[in-house]
Amino acid sequence: MELRLLRSYVAVAEELHFSRAALRLHIAQPPLSRQIQRLEEELGVQLLKRTQRRVSLTEPGRQFLESARAILAQVEASVSLVRRMDRGEAGHISIGMTSSVAFGDALPRLLRRYREGHPAVSISLQEMSAGEQMAALREGRIQVGFMRPPLREARVSLIPFTREPLVAVLPAEHPLAGRRRIPLKALARDPFITVPRSEAVGGLDLVLEACLQAGFRPEIAQQALEIPSVIGYVAAGFGVSLLPQAARRLAHGGVSFVDLSTPRVFIEMAAVRLAGQDTPLLAGFLGEVGGIASRKARG
Amino acid sequence: MELRLLRSYVAVAEELHFSRAALRLHIAQPPLSRQIQRLEEELGVQLLKRTQRRVSLTEPGRQFLESARAILAQVEASVSLVRRMDRGEAGHISIGMTSSVAFGDALPRLLRRYREGHPAVSISLQEMSAGEQMAALREGRIQVGFMRPPLREARVSLIPFTREPLVAVLPAEHPLAGRRRIPLKALARDPFITVPRSEAVGGLDLVLEACLQAGFRPEIAQQALEIPSVIGYVAAGFGVSLLPQAARRLAHGGVSFVDLSTPRVFIEMAAVRLAGQDTPLLAGFLGEVGGIASRKARG
DNA sequence: CAGTTTGATATCAAGAGGGTATCAATGGAA
DNA sequence: TTCCATTGATACCCTCTTGATATCAAACTG
Numbered sequence: 041m042e043l044r045l046l047r048s049y050v051a052v053a054e055e056l057h058f059s060r061a062a063l064r065l066h067i068a069q070p071p072l073s074r075q076i077q078r079l080e081e082e083l084g085v086q087l088l089k090r091t092q093r094r095v096s097l098t099e100p101g102r103q104f105l106e107s108a109r110a111i112l113a114q115v116e117a118s119v120s121l122v123r124r125m126d127r128g129e130a131g132h133i134s135i136g137m138t139s140s141v142a143f144g145d146a147l148p149r150l151l152r153r154y155r156e157g158h159p160a161v162s163i164s165l166q167e168m169s170a171g172e173q174m175a176a177l178r179e180g181r182i183q184v185g186f187m188r189p190p191l192r193e194a195r196v197s198l199i200p201f202t203r204e205p206l207v208a209v210l211p212a213e214h215p216l217a218g219r220r221r222i223p224l225k226a227l228a229r230d231p232f233i234t235v236p237r238s239e240a241v242g243g244l245d246l247v248l249e250a251c252l253q254a255g256f257r258p259e260i261a262q263q264a265l266e267i268p269s270v271i272g273y274v275a276a277g278f279g280v281s282l283l284p285q286a287a288r289r290l291a292h293g294g295v296s297f298v299d300l301s302t303p304r305v306f307i308e309m310a311a312v313r314l315a316g317q318d319t320p321l322l323a324g325f326l327g328e329v330g331g332i333a334s335r336k337a338r339g
Numbered sequence: 340m341e342l343r344l345l346r347s348y349v350a351v352a353e354e355l356h357f358s359r360a361a362l363r364l365h366i367a368q369p370p371l372s373r374q375i376q377r378l379e380e381e382l383g384v385q386l387l388k389r390t391q392r393r394v395s396l397t398e399p400g401r402q403f404l405e406s407a408r409a410i411l412a413q414v415e416a417s418v419s420l421v422r423r424m425d426r427g428e429a430g431h432i433s434i435g436m437t438s439s440v441a442f443g444d445a446l447p448r449l450l451r452r453y454r455e456g457h458p459a460v461s462i463s464l465q466e467m468s469a470g471e472q473m474a475a476l477r478e479g480r481i482q483v484g485f486m487r488p489p490l491r492e493a494r495v496s497l498i499p500f501t502r503e504p505l506v507a508v509l510p511a512e513h514p515l516a517g518r519r520r521i522p523l524k525a526l527a528r529d530p531f532i533t534v535p536r537s538e539a540v541g542g543l544d545l546v547l548e549a550c551l552q553a554g555f556r557p558e559i560a561q562q563a564l565e566i567p568s569v570i571g572y573v574a575a576g577f578g579v580s581l582l583p584q585a586a587r588r589l590a591h592g593g594v595s596f597v598d599l600s601t602p603r604v605f606i607e608m609a610a611v612r613l614a615g616q617d618t619p620l621l622a623g624f625l626g627e628v629g630g631i632a633s634r635k636a637r638g
Numbered sequence: 639c640a641g642t643t644t645g646a647t648a649t650c651a652a653g654a655g656g657g658t659a660t661c662a663a664t665g666g667a668a
Numbered sequence: 669t670t671c672c673a674t675t676g677a678t679a680c681c682c683t684c685t686t687g688a689t690a691t692c693a694a695a696c697t698g
Contacts, residue, residue: 041342041414041418042341042342042343043340043341043342044341044655057675058675058676058677059674059675059676067655067656067657068656068657068658069675069676069677070656070657070658070659070676070677070678070679071655071656071657072656072676073676073677073678074655074656074677074678075655077677083418083421083422083425084422084425085421085422085424085425086425087421090675090676090677091663091664093663093664093665093674093675093676094664094675095675095676098618099424099430099618099620100421100422100424100425100430103420103421103424103430104417104421107413107417107420107421108417110413110417111410111413111414111417114406114409114410114413115340115410117406118403118406118407118409118410119340119382121402121406122382122384122386122399122402122403122406123382123383123384123399125384125398125399125402126382126383126384126385126399131398131399131402319397319398321398343686356644356645357644357645357646358643358644358645366686366687366688367687367688367689368644368645368646369645369646369647369648369687369688369689369690370686370687370688371645371687372645372646372647373646373647373686373687374686376646389644389645389646390694390695392643392644392645392694392695392696393644393695394644394645
C-alpha cells in the first residue's frame, strides 16, 4: 500500500470520473485506471462500481474514501509538525528554576513573551535547586535551567539573563531603616541571615564576598531555606540580610529594604544548558533569553 | 512522501542501526541509507544524527517516529476495516419495521443472534409503516424493511421471516372466551376491530379474507392504529379481533385469546430489500434471516 | 596500530510507473 | 435505428526509481 494509490483513489472517488481525476492528479487516464485496479487488487475489495459509463462507490469504497482522506491529512499534519519542530516553532521545553528565581518577574515575563511568539511550544516548569538542575540537565529531564552563577560545572553553556543589585533588608526598628541608601559597612556589626550555599549557588558566597569587599567579615546568625523565611527572621529581629532587588515584592511592615551605596553588588541569573545540546527549539528559546538580557542591559 | 519511506524510517529509528533495519526490511543497507536521506531531504528536516558509528534520533526525529507509527497503524486499520466491510463483517445496517413487528420476539432474537456473530456491524432500528419503509428503502435511509406481505411493490426482493397463525381475541365476558379453540365462523355475528390497511399491509386484508373463507362478511366496528389499542377496544366490549399469535404477550384480564380451528390463517412477516442492492453486509444479514426462517419451518 | 564495524558512495540491472495509441461499450442525437 | 461522442480498459513503449553488489571512509576495539 502506498500513499500515491490513496491520493489517486481520493481523486477518483471525489470526482467519480477517471479522466477528470487524472487531470487533477496531472497524470494521464490509463495509468490512473491501472492504479485503482492495483489498489482494489491489493485490498481484495471492490471500491468502485464502473458501469463503463458511470462510476460510483461501493459501501467499502465510501468507507475507504474517508479513511484515505484521514490518512493523507495525518501525513500532512505530521510533516508540518516535524518541520515546525525543526524550525523551533513546535515542541516541548522542560525548564528548571531555583526557588529564588521564582520571586522575580523576569522569568514569567520571558515565558509569556515566548509563548506568544511560539504557541505550538509547550513548556513545563519545575522548581529545583541548582544541583538538581544540573543532574536533570544531564539526564535530559530538563533542557534549560535558571540559576544564579557562578557555576563550577564544565560542559554547560550559560546565557546571562538578569542582573540585579543586592539590597539590604533591615528590621523596621533598625536605626538605619528608612534611609534611601547606606554603605554596606554600616551593617558590619549586625548579624546576617542568609540562604545556605547548597540552595542557591551564589547567595551565601555573594554576601560573604560583598562584606569582605566592604571591609568586614559578617556574622552569620541564621540560615533560612527560603527567601520568605529570611524576611521572616529579619522581621523578628534576628538580624539583617542582603537579598536580590526582586525580593522587595515580599516586603511587609516588619522589614525595610534599603539600597546599598557601596559596594554595589550584583546578583545574576543565567539560563544554563548542556553544551552541545542545541536543538533549534532551544536555540530559539535561548535567543529570546539573550535578547531580553541584552535589551535590558542597553536600556 | 510515500509509505515505504515511513516503514523504512520506523525500522531504522527503532533499530538505531541501518544494517539491522535493512535486514528487517529485507533489503540491502545502501538503498536503505538512500531512502532515509531522501526522506530527510523531502522533509527538509534532519531526523537522525549519524556519527558514522552510532545513530540517534533528533527531537523532530523522535516525533516523526511516533507520527509514522501512527500513520502506518491507521493504514493497517483502514485496510482491515475495508476488508471486513467487504466480507460483510463490518458496517452499518439501518432497518425499518412496522409497529406490529415489534410485538413479536422474532426480530429481537434475530438481531441478538446476528450481533453476536458480527460485533463490528452497527444496527439502527426505526419503526415506520410499510409505505414509509418502501420510501426509505428507495432513498437509501434504510437497507432492510420488516413488514407483512403481500406487497404490491415491484423491484424489491422478499425474504420470508416469520409465519404465525392468527388467533381470535375476545372480551373476557364473551360466551366463547376460555375455549381452547373455536372455528372462525363462530364469530360471524360479532363486530370486528382491525388495524387499517395503510398501517400494516395485510392486517385488514387477511382478516377479511379469513372471514370470507369462513363463509361470512365481518362487520368492521372499529379501526385502531396500534395493536394495544385493538386489545383495549376488545376488552371494552366493542367487539372481537383477529391478531397474530405474538400479540398474546399483550394479554390482560379483560381479554381472552382463543386459537382458530378453521380456517387456520397465517400472517407472515418478511424482510424486504431493494432488488439489486446486495452488498456483502446485507447478504450476510439476510442469510441469517433466511436461515432462521427455514430452521423454524423445519422445526 | 591493525582489524572490524558501520554508514555512505558509485554503478548497474530490473521493474514500477507514466505516456500514447487504441479498443469496447454505452448513451444520447439525428 | 444508426451514428457519434464519451469514458474506462488494454497494449505497448520508455524513463526513472529502486534495489543489489562492490567498495570506501571513518571510528571504535583490542
